[in-house]
Amino acid sequence: EAGVTQFPSHSVIEKGQTVTLRCDPISGHDNLYWYRRVMGKEIKFLLHFVKESKQDESGMPNNRFLAERTGGTYSTLKVQPAELEDSGVYFCASSWWTGSTGELFFGEGSRLTVL
Amino acid sequence: AQSVSQHNHHVILSEAASLELGCNYSYGGTVNLFWYVQYPGQHLQLLLKYFSGDPLVKGIKGFEAEFIKSKFSFNLRKPSVQWSDTAEYFCAAHGSSNTGKLIFGQGTTLQVKP
Numbered sequence: 001e002a003g004v005t006q007f008p009s010h011s012v013i014e015k016g017q018t019v020t021l022r023c024d025p026i027s028g029h030d031n032l033y034w035y036r037r038v039m040g041k042e043i044k045f046l047l048h049f050v051k052e053s054k055q056d057e058s059g060m061p062n063n064r065f066l067a068e069r070t071g072g073t074y075s076t077l078k079v080q081p082a083e084l085e086d087s088g089v090y091f092c093a094s095s096w097w098t099g100s101t102g103e104l105f106f107g108e109g110s111r112l113t114v115l
Numbered sequence: 116a117q118s119v120s121q122h123n124h125h126v127i128l129s130e131a132a133s134l135e136l137g138c139n140y141s142y143g144g145t146v147n148l149f150w151y152v153q154y155p156g157q158h159l160q161l162l163l164k165y166f167s168g169d170p171l172v173k174g175i176k177g178f179e180a181e182f183i184k185s186k187f188s189f190n191l192r193k194p195s196v197q198w199s200d201t202a203e204y205f206c207a208a209h210g211s212s213n214t215g216k217l218i219f220g221q222g223t224t225l226q227v228k229p
Contacts, residue, residue: 003158033215042119043205043219056216091159095215104215106151106159 002026004107006092012113018080021110025074025094031055032075033095033104034067038088046090049075061086082114117142119208121220128196129228136191136223138180138206148189149207149217150180159205165189176200198229 005024013019025032034046046065047057051072060067064083069075079086089111093104122137140146150162163174170182180191189206206220 031215035217035219042221043207043217045216045218048215059216093159093215103161103164104217108156108158 004092004094004105006090006107006110008110009108010111010113012115013082014115015084016081018078019082019112021077021079021090021092021112023075023077023092023094023107025092026105029094029096029105030072031095032069033093034075034077035091035093036088037091037109038085043091046077079112082112084114087112087114117208117210117218119206119218119220121204121206121223123223124221125224125226127226127228130198131195132227134191134193134196134200134225136204136206136225138189138191138220139187140189140206140208140218141187142208142210142218144210146208146210148180148182150174150178150189150191151205151207152202153205154202162191162204196225196227198227201225201227 007022011019030051032049035043037043045059047067048055049069052069066078089109091106091109093106095104118141120139148165151159152162153159162178163172165172165182173179178193180189182189204223207217209217
């Protein structure tokens with residue numbers, strides 16, 4: 001069974017440019033999450049999709065970040081325009097069902113460097 | 116505010132030494148607790164989890180953790196570490212009404228010397 005896959009694994013862009021990160025969850029997982037780890041800090045929740053609907057986007061830093069999950073399959077996270085403080089590792093995770101015992105399966109992360 | 120705190124940011128041990136990584140949480144209500152591990156170049160994976168019942172939880176690769184409610188702690192232990200345990204370890208929590216919105220600690224990097 002394929003795990004959660006993320007693309008690209010590493011992206012280097014200049015301040016003001018746009019970057020789109022993609023996440024393919026495990027097939028059949030309705031729940032998809034985005035997390036971010038800024039260097040030296042803890043991993044922080046960004047948002048949660050249930051199928052194609054945003055269940056919770058309370059962790060999104062600002063309106064430069066746009067997440068979508070059209071069709072309830074893969075998800076994209078767009079940063080436009082990117083700022084220096086957006087640098088970090090963006091993790092995607094998925095799980096079977098919306099329940100407190102559900103284990104999250106994480107991807108390897110997309111490292112974003114903004115110069 | 117909900118938070119998870121890991122006491123050690125970087126731990127260096129020799130093989131066969133015993134390991135204990137500290138984790139404390141601040142959470143109102145029922146809390147579910149997790150330890151995740153990230154080996155170099157790999158994805159985060161679940162080591163073990165506690166929801167209810169026996170406070171001593173056993174996970175994969177010989178790891179265990181003990182939930183001590185009175186101390187708000189969920190420390191990770193392993194009696195004898197191996198070089199392959201070199202990784203970053205994350206303690207995390209979420210409330211029973213929260214699904215998937217994990218609160219993570221800062222992470223502890225463990226380096227095991229052969």
